[in-house]
Amino acid sequence: MRAWERHAEHRTSGEWHVHTSFTDGTATVDELCGAAERSGIPLIAFTEHVRRSPDYDFRAFLDQIDLARGRYGLTILSGVEAKVLPDGSLDVDDDILASVDYPIFAYHSFPADKELFFGTLHDVITSGRAHAWAHPGTFSTRTGITLAEDELNEIMELMARYRVAMEINTKYLTPDASWARAAREAGVAIVRGSDIHSLKDLAERDERWSKMSPLL
Ligand SMILES: [Zn+2]
Ligand SMILES: [Zn+2]
Numbered sequence: 001m002r003a004w005e006r007h008a009e010h011r012t013s014g015e016w017h018v019h020t021s022f023t024d025g026t027a028t029v030d031e032l033c034g035a036a037e038r039s040g041i042p043l044i045a046f047t048e049h050v051r052r053s054p055d056y057d058f059r060a061f062l063d064q065i066d067l068a069r070g071r072y073g074l075t076i077l078s079g080v081e082a083k084v085l086p087d088g089s090l091d092v093d094d095d096i097l098a099s100v101d102y103p104i105f106a107y108h109s110f111p112a113d114k115e116l117f118f119g120t121l122h123d124v125i126t127s128g129r130a131h132a133w134a135h136p137g138t139f140s141t142r143t144g145i146t147l148a149e150d151e152l153n154e155i156m157e158l159m160a161r162y163r164v165a166m167e168i169n170t171k172y173l174t175p176d177a178s179w180a181r182a183a184r185e186a187g188v189a190i191v192r193g194s195d196i197h198s199l200k201d202l203a204e205r206d207e208r209w210s211k212m213s214p215l216l
Contacts, residue, residue, distance in 0.1 A: 002131045003077055003102040004165050004191050007043055010075065012216070014043030015205065016102070017081070017134060017167060017193025022056045023049040025197040029064040033072040035202050045077040045102045047134070047193075050092045058096055077101040081134055083108045086116055088123030090130065097129060104167065104193075105130040107139035114145045118155075125158045132165040132191055137174040152179065156186035163189070168215065170208035171195035180215035190216060 004011050018032060019025035027035075029046060036044045048061060065078045079102035082092035090097070090105055097103055105124050110117070117140065124130060140146065147155065159166060166175065166183045168190055175183070183190065194205045 002163050002165070003045065003079075004131060004189055005163070007075060007077075010043040011165075011190060012168075012192045012213075013041070014045070014075070014192065015041055015194060015196060015202070016043075016045045016047070016132070016191040017104070017169065018044055018046050018196040019048060019081075020046060020061070022061050027199050027202075029061070029068050030071070031199060032196070032202060033068045033074065033076060035199050037072045037074050039202070039205075041074060041202075041205075043075040043077065045079045047079040047081040047102065047104050050080045050082055050096060052091055052093050054096070058099075062099060079103060081106055082130070084110060084120050084124055086111055086120065088120040088127075090124065090127075102132075103130050104132040104134045106134040110139060112143035112145065117145055118147070118151060121155055122158065125155070125162050125164050128162060130164060132167050132193075133159070134167050134193060135169040135172045135174050135195065136166055137176060137179055138169075138172045141174070141176075152182050153186065156182045156188050159183070160187045165189040165191045167191050167193040168212050169193050169195055170205070170212050171201075173212060175215075177215055184216075
């Protein structure tokens with residue numbers, strides 16, 4: 001079962017995209033859980049950046065999450081944000097992938113090649129290895145790649161069939177209205193991710209969400 005199916009009631013009230021000081025965030029697991037609890041956020045998912053060999057102690061990251069679960073009154077999930085590689089795999093070790101509650105995928109540095117983008121998107125969605133697509137549309141917008149309507153619909157139908165959720169990312173304000181509509185029509189589940197990197201990001205979460213919620 002996907003994490004967002006298990007916690008379906010928190011798909012848009014919970015926070016599904018958070019980074020900590022283990023990578024490029026500035027706050028600790030503990031600080032973020034405390035602040036989330038005080039703000040009444042019911043769920044927080046730590047989707048930390050990874051590579052096949054992370055340059056930080058991933059076990060320590062999981063240990064901090066376990067400790068926080070005993071301290072704070074909200075649902076706390078472990079996760080990773082893994083980047084898609086040109087061969088269609090994810091840049092994450094299998095053991096790490098299996099150890100987390102909520103793995104998500106993203107396009108970061110990737111060749112500006114539409115065929116490769118479309119093909120790897122297929123591979124990743126059908127592999128069943130990720131529960132959601134993080135900041136969908138940032139890569140294609142940045143590189144000027146456009147999917148034709150039938151291609152977009154094909155991807156959305158695959159996401160629905162393989163139960164891959166689409167993140168509404170309030171940091172990058174993606175997806176756009178046309179992608180959100182295609183997702184809705186195909187029955188793709190939506191999760192709310194703010195790409196939190198600091199306590200300030202967490203505090204501004206609702207204000208940012210209000211810009212995106214008309215898409216739902
Ligand atoms: Zn990202
Ligand atoms: Zn992120």
